[in-house]
Amino acid sequence: MTSAQKVMVKNWVIGCVWLVAFAVVFQLPHDYRLKTGLVLGLLFSLWPLLNPEIRNWRGYGAEQQSLGDFIGQHGLLKLWMVGYCALVLPVLIYRIATSGGNSIGSYLLCFLLLVGPPFLVSEYERYQAAG
Numbered sequence: 684m685t686s687a688q689k690v691m692v693k694n695w696v697i698g699c700v701w702l703v704a705f706a707v708v709f710q711l712p713h714d715y716r717l718k719t720g721l722v723l724g725l726l727f728s729l730w731p732l733l734n735p736e737i738r739n740w741r742g743y744g745a746e747q748q749s750l751g752d753f754i755g756q757h758g759l760l761k762l763w764m765v766g767y768c769a770l771v772l773p774v775l776i777y778r779i780a781t782s783g784g785n786s787i788g789s790y791l792l793c794f795l796l797l798v799g800p801p802f803l804v805s806e807y808e809r810y811q812a813a814g
Contacts (some may be wrong), residue, residue: 687813710786743805745812763800
């Protein structure tokens with residue numbers, strides 16, 4: 684494993700710790716969620732200031748492309764985005780609307796299924812190019 688790959692893995696681990704921390708906030712009693720979430724969000728917003736690898740991020744994939752170009756270059760990813768936005772996302776939005784909007788899990792699922800696949804493919808390409 685090269686030093687660039689080690690830095691990437693370190694950033695992935697830190698990112699996973701942040702995701703777990705945000706998930707734990709929603710398990711706290713209702714009275715403590717807002718304050719804890721705001722403090723955690725403030726610390727999260729300072730992370731790019733302390734981490735030059737994230738601050739110097741330029742684009743998706745090994746060639747640092749724009750999001751549209753990156754998705755256009757990957758046929759399976761493009762199929763996922765179109766299928767998800769056309770078939771799955773409307774169902775999830777309907778579930779959120781009919782449940783009264785109190786389901787944070789549905790909001791999180793919508794977001795992660797939309798943003799997650801391009802991010803994962805991009806990071807995999809960058810990891811392969813670094814080694």
